[in-house]
Amino acid sequence: MDKINKNDLLKLLTSLKDKNKLIAPVKAEKDIVFDYVNDVKDIVLDFTNTVKPAKEFFIPQREDILEFNNGKIKAIFSDEKRVFFGIRPCDLKGLCVMDPTFREGIEDPHYLEKRKNTVIIALACTTLCDENAFCESAKAGPVADGCFDLQLIPLGKNEYFVENGSKAGADIIDKNKQLFKKADKSDIKKMEDTKNKKINKKKVDLDLFLEKLKGRFNNKAYWKEASLTCLRCGACNYLCPSCFCNNMVDNTKKRYRCWDSCMFRGFTRQAANLIPRDELYTRFRQRLYHKYKWHKERYGVHMCTGCGRCVTYCPGLIPYIDIINEVSNSNGE
Amino acid sequence: MENKSPYLPKIVKIKKVKQETEDIKTFTLDYKPIFKPGQFFEIGINGIGEAPFTAASASKKHFQASIKRTGKLTEAIHQLKAGDKLTIRGPYGNSFPIEKIKGKNMLFIGGGIGLPPLHSLIRTVLENRGRYGKITVFYGARDEAQIVSREELKNIWPKMKNFRVVVCVDFKKNKGEWPHNVGLVTGIMEKELKHPFTRNKNTIVFVCGPPIMIKAVIQKLLEHCFKEENIILTLERLMKCGFGKCGHCNVGEKYICLDGPVFSYKEIKEFEEEF
Amino acid sequence: MPKVLTTCVYCGCGCGLYLDIEKDKVVGVTPSFNHPVSRGRLCVKGFNVHEFIHSDKRLKKPLIKKNGKFVETSWDNALSIVAKRLKEIKKKHGADSIACLSSAKCTNEENYIMQKFARAAIGTNNVDHCARLCHSSTVAGLAMAFGSGAMTNSIDEIENADVILITGSNTSEQHPLIATRVINAVKKGAKLIIIDPRKLFLSNIAHLSLQQRPGTDVAWINGLMHVIIEEALEDKNFIKERTEDYEKLKKTVKRYTPEKVSKITGIEESKIIEVARLYGKADKASIIFSMGITQHTTGTDNVLSLANLAMLTGNVGKESTGVNPLRGQNNVQGACDVGALYDVYSGYQKVADESSRDKFSKAWNVKLPDKQGLSVVEIFNNAWKGKVNAIYVMGENPIISDPDANHVAEALKKVDFLVVQDIFLSETAELADVVLPSASFAEKDGTYTNTERRVQLVKKAIDPVGQSRSDWEIICDVASRMGYKMGYKNSAEIMDEIASLTPIYAGIGHERLTNWGLQWPVKDKKHNGTKFLHKDNFTRGKGKFHAVEFKEPNELPNKKYPYILTTGRILEQWHTRTMTGKSATLDREEPFGYVEISPEDAKALEIKNGWKIKVSSRRGSIEPIARVTDSAKPGVIFIPFHYKEAAANKLTNPALDPIAKIPEYKVCAVRIDKI
The missing domain is CATH 3.40.50.740 (Rossmann fold)
Structure with missing residues (x-):
């Protein structure tokens, strides 16, 4: 078991940056965001979480898929090797949760190649990032339990316990042995304490919620009331680390894929002005059922990692956590 | 890598264009895909987009699809002539339960543009006519001018053995050449379901048409004691990918493109409000 | 993916967002958590503001x-x-x-x-x-009453109001991030009153939502003031210290009894009294308005009346109050x-x-x-x-x-x-x-x-x-x-x-x-701007009451044109769609022009939801798709003006407000025919 201090971590990242593109949390003008890094000194290590989740580096808000040229069509791929440092457990779990979708049946290489070509060094949380976070209930954080190549768990201010999660992770440790130190017993205890520490203020029971959702689908009145202040902005999909729904759009030269939102009226728009989910409450219901019931039933994982963004950034101030708890505590109708 | 994308369509030539009605054309492509009846394809034009269409032809034959002019893409497709090019990828989705219907009677109920998708199955059945029971087709269109597959409905199928065709139109504008009923499909069902040729509760029913019609037809069938698992529907959504990645066709734990588009009513009745 | 902090180009909220750049192209949008208006939130237009930038249809050469x-x-x-x-x-x-x-x-x-x-x-x-x-009548009216034609208070302050009166503003569609503040205020216990010819989205959470006959705003506002004075709810101290010409106003509104006002506006008498009491008794009452007030031949009068109402109750010049026009662009x-x-x-x-x-x-x-x-x-x-x-x-x-x-x-x-x-x-x-x-x-x-006078960088x-x-x-x-x-x-x-x-x-x-x-006025390089206006003095010195009489709109329904048309905007489209029409996500939401019509009118005209119908005024006719909805009041139809294929402004009346020269977009007489 290894640990690494802050200076050596920066050295490690510098060396990884030589052969890979390095993505890490940095300060944009006023906010912390994920971006490609030129100088590791720009990396912010004590950030809470970004507004836009890390998924934008795997399924970008807009990404060219096909290129049209004189009647010929070519697919566009990026085979960049990347290292993603600093992804938080909730965003990481978001990727794990959408992986099976892109793997099932015909694989989607536009997403999967990016996953394959990106080494992930996750950064576990020790402080609460958001009043509305419930990552503990969603079993996504504050420390990740898989899906990473390496995970750093803070051991105080300047040191991190290093957890290895894959062969790529082991290779990094192997090739940079001089930067890692052996973790001693007290380090391991600290690490375990961090893993066991509860920091969330909000709690939900997603399994119970799933159970209670079963009988509530056709309770129109409830869904109407719950969606009363939805302003149709799409933030709860756009800013969700696990939402993957996307649209394909053509311009004269390219076919590009962009984020879509099941909260949009146009999401189910068909020809002849036909819109199966025309009413707002049906879309609101769709999002919750897809996330908390159907995705779980199909792929065995909830499509929610408890990051709290859908509550924090909802301009309609819809209390999703209260809704989950309300339904969970109901008689299931 | 460039050729690995499942989004990369084939570019194919249009062989023939047939005007079915004022706003429906059947396109025959210079392309003979292998597929099962009920499966769908993404057909498109570069620079405009793609949309899912069910094949009207049988497998290994020249691909055919009937396309109604309803939006930007179909408008552009309608501008194309024989010799022009389209893009196509597929097949996607499941298919009609061919095995399950062996030896059984079949009732096809189509509305508007909802008949061509059933064609593929009817054609497949006709290729092995002996394996299947009686066939009834109920077809409804808005008015006489909107009737598709006119040749089959009028001249071919009614003359076949063990094949009964009933056509109706919502509005009758003039006398016309069709000896048809006036009213909605559900209206004629009331009477025609009792017809000795069609009347059999174990008949497998295939329904395809606009959502509002599908719902009404199901209601009628249930009233007449057809079994939920014997009512087979094909559902529509504007599927962007065709293979479970874009999320547009999610209904319940199902993706219409992966688990459908063919469903029995029993499988999806919980989400009736959604289709 | 470099991110460049800028200001959203759509509405007057002025939300802060980053444009995500990849290979010289704007490929996405990141909300700014720390921005004072948007606080990490955006509306659907903000989230998709990048979509039109690289449209094929951009003009590239003269x-x-x-x-x-x-x-x-x-x-x-x-x-x-x-x-x-x-x-x-x-x-x-x-x-x-x-x-x-x-x-x-x-x-x-x-x-x-x-x-x-x-x-x-x-x-x-x-x-x-x-x-x-859009707001020339606001600029004129508020300049006459207060000396400064802008939103008196700040967006942030709305959350702490006790009573919010929204009139002629479909806030959730036109200023979504301001609607957030209204929703939050209601959650914190504020009473929300909406007076608008249509039932609005925010009516769902309003304490009172009333639908007046279009073009009768001076009447109901005078009615409120009548009740407030009658029940001695006016702020006598404020009137005495801060205003002038009160007696003239008092004399005029005396004639606007709830009974008379109810006849003009179609709002029940008891509701007028209820609104007057709610607003009059509030400690901090904020008025939010927009083009439903301004786009009339009496636009300036309407604005003056709202200013009268605020001054009468001392609801101006302090936090979480004011007369707040929401500017569109x-x-x-x-x-x-x-x-x-x-x-x-x-x-x-x-x-x-x-x-x-x-x-x-x-x-x-x-x-x-x-x-x-x-x-x-x-x-x-x-x-x-x-x-x-x-x-x-x-x-x-x-x-x-x-x-x-x-x-x-x-x-x-x-x-x-x-x-x-x-x-x-x-x-x-x-x-x-x-x-x-x-x-x-x-x-x-x-x-x-932006609408709260905040000058921001692009x-x-x-x-x-x-x-x-x-x-x-x-x-x-x-x-x-x-x-x-x-x-x-x-x-x-x-x-x-x-x-x-x-x-x-x-x-x-x-x-x-x-x-x-910085929020203007910013007096010099050391001054940090002004959160709300008219704190100790009005810009013009004393606040001036204007006695305003009710006047009918320029064009009233008659036998040939029996319906009133009112126009406006919707969330996902922007003005003439030059930008949103090129945004795949936004245009897909509402690609076609439509007309909102009440179930009663639809029934009488034998029109069904989704049918294309013909709407004509003395100036032209268009063919929008009928949307039968109970948010429309019988006799009044609504058409969003965005669509060239069904351009509402082929119908609207160019009659002008005499002072501000603003046309009467909100009321004209039309007929409806089946096609």
Whole structure:
């Protein structure tokens, strides 16, 4: 078991940056965001979480898929090797949760190649990032339990316990042995304490919620009331680390894929002005059922990692956590 | 890598264009895909987009699809002539339960543009006519001018053995050449379901048409004691990918493109409000 | 994926967002958590603001019309044609035969340059912009009552109001991030009152939601004041210390009994009393209004009445109160502030005032015209009559946005020379002789002033698409070619000039705006701006009550045209769809023009939801799709004006408010026919 201090971590990242593109949390003008890094000194290590989740580096808000040229069509791929440092457990779990979708049946290489070509060094949380976070209930954080190549768990201010999660992770440790130190017993205890520490203020029971959702689908009145202040902005999909729904759009030269939102009226728009989910409450219901019931039933994982963004950034101030708890505590109708 | 994308369509030539009605054309492509009846394809034009269409032809034959002019893409497709090019990828989705219907009677109920998708199955059945029971087709269109597959409905199928065709139109504008009923499909069902040729509760029913019609037809069938698992529907959504990645066709734990588009009513009745 | 912090280009909320750049293209949007208005949130337009930037349809090269068809040309050629033709027309018909339309979509710097161009380079005050069509009555009315025509309070303060009265504003659709504050206030216990001809989305959470007959606002506001005075709920101290002309008002509203008001407006008597009590008893009551109040022949009267109501109860000049017009466009406040109006220079300094004229003449080194210019609607009327011979349009699309659109199109066809500067070939640009491609908001630096008077930075994220250029650069070049030298290193230098000439912007400079901008008035370089106006004194000294009588709208329903049409906007589309129509996500939400009609009217007319129907007024007819909804009141229909295929403004009435010259978009008489 290894640990690494802050200076050596920066050295490690510098060396990884030589052969890979390095993505890490940095300060944009006023906010912390994920971006490609030129100088590791720009990396912010004590950030809470970004507004836009890390998924934008795997399924970008807009990404060219096909290129049209004189009647010929070519697919566009990026085979960049990347290292993603600093992804938080909730965003990481978001990727794990959408992986099976892109793997099932015909694989989607536009997403999967990016996953394959990106080494992930996750950064576990020790402080609460958001009043509305419930990552503990969603079993996504504050420390990740898989899906990473390496995970750093803070051991105080300047040191991190290093957890290895894959062969790529082991290779990094192997090739940079001089930067890692052996973790001693007290380090391991600290690490375990961090893993066991509860920091969330909000709690939900997603399994119970799933159970209670079963009988509530056709309770129109409830869904109407719950969606009363939805302003149709799409933030709860756009800013969700696990939402993957996307649209394909053509311009004269390219076919590009962009984020879509099941909260949009146009999401189910068909020809002849036909819109199966025309009413707002049906879309609101769709999002919750897809996330908390159907995705779980199909792929065995909830499509929610408890990051709290859908509550924090909802301009309609819809209390999703209260809704989950309300339904969970109901008689299931 | 460039050729690995499942989004990369084939570019194919249009062989023939047939005007079915004022706003429906059947396109025959210079392309003979292998597929099962009920499966769908993404057909498109570069620079405009793609949309899912069910094949009207049988497998290994020249691909055919009937396309109604309803939006930007179909408008552009309608501008194309024989010799022009389209893009196509597929097949996607499941298919009609061919095995399950062996030896059984079949009732096809189509509305508007909802008949061509059933064609593929009817054609497949006709290729092995002996394996299947009686066939009834109920077809409804808005008015006489909107009737598709006119040749089959009028001249071919009614003359076949063990094949009964009933056509109706919502509005009758003039006398016309069709000896048809006036009213909605559900209206004629009331009477025609009792017809000795069609009347059999174990008949497998295939329904395809606009959502509002599908719902009404199901209601009628249930009233007449057809079994939920014997009512087979094909559902529509504007599927962007065709293979479970874009999320547009999610209904319940199902993706219409992966688990459908063919469903029995029993499988999806919980989400009736959604289709 | 570099992220460049900037300000959203759509509405007057002025949300902060980052543009995500990949390979010189804007590929996404990241909300800014720390922005004072948006706080990490955005509406659907904000989230998709990048979509139109790289549209195939962007204008990339200057175009000139040859034999009725556009051909591409060089900048040099296009600019010399524009300069030459304008000089010729000026020489032949005089400077006042030329008119300029500025744009509330462009930056403060660009609007300032446009009005300077009109006044100094051409020599006419014929410069105006779409603010005339949205809030000119607000600017006029609030200036008369308070001395300052802008939102009195800040967006943040709404959350702490006890009572919020929303009238003529569909806040959740038009200003979603302000609706957030309203929703939060309601969650915290505030009482929300909505008075609007339509049942709105926010009506769902309103304490009271009342639907008045369109065009009867003065009546119900006078009615509220009648009850407030009758029940002694007025703020006597405030009236005495801070206001004048109270007695005149009192005398007038005395006649507006709930009974009389109910007859005029269709609102129940008891509800008028209930609203009056709620508003009158509130400690902090905030009025939010928008074009439902302003776009009437009595627009200025309506605004004056709201100002009366606020002053009567002392609900102005303190936190979480006020009279708060929500400005529509991202920079409509700013475009007015910097003088893109026919009667004022920057900072509302009057053209008619000799000392102002001298000040600007001196600064600009040219003798300035003293004749007041033409307003937007007058420009087209004069063009139609052959009195305006050239029009220079920057980033506006009057063919869709102006009332009686057929008339506007005819007028534009009549002028000798039409220049349109835009990012897309708009319907108006299609009629132009010369089209100049401008850079979008992502491709230039500058500032926008949001609805709460916050002057914020807009930053260049990518190079201009194609050969497009910033609007201010283009205009400066035209001016210089016409012989009036205009040259600036950058937009910051233009702002310095604005600050030097504009008292309310005196302390503003780009370097001071990096911390979420400043709210004007900013008196000097040390002053940190003004959160809410009229704190101890009104801008004009004392607040002035205006006794206002109710007047009927210009056009009332009759046998032939039995329905009232009111128009407006929807969340996902923006104005004439030049931008949202090119955004795949936004346009998909509502791609077709529609008309909201009540179930009662639909039944009587035998119309079903989804049918195409014909709606006609005395001026034209269109064919929108019927949407049967109980948010429409029987007798009143609503059509969003965005769609050229069903352009509501072919129907609307160009009758003007006599003071503000704003047309009566919100009321006209129409008939409905089945197709």
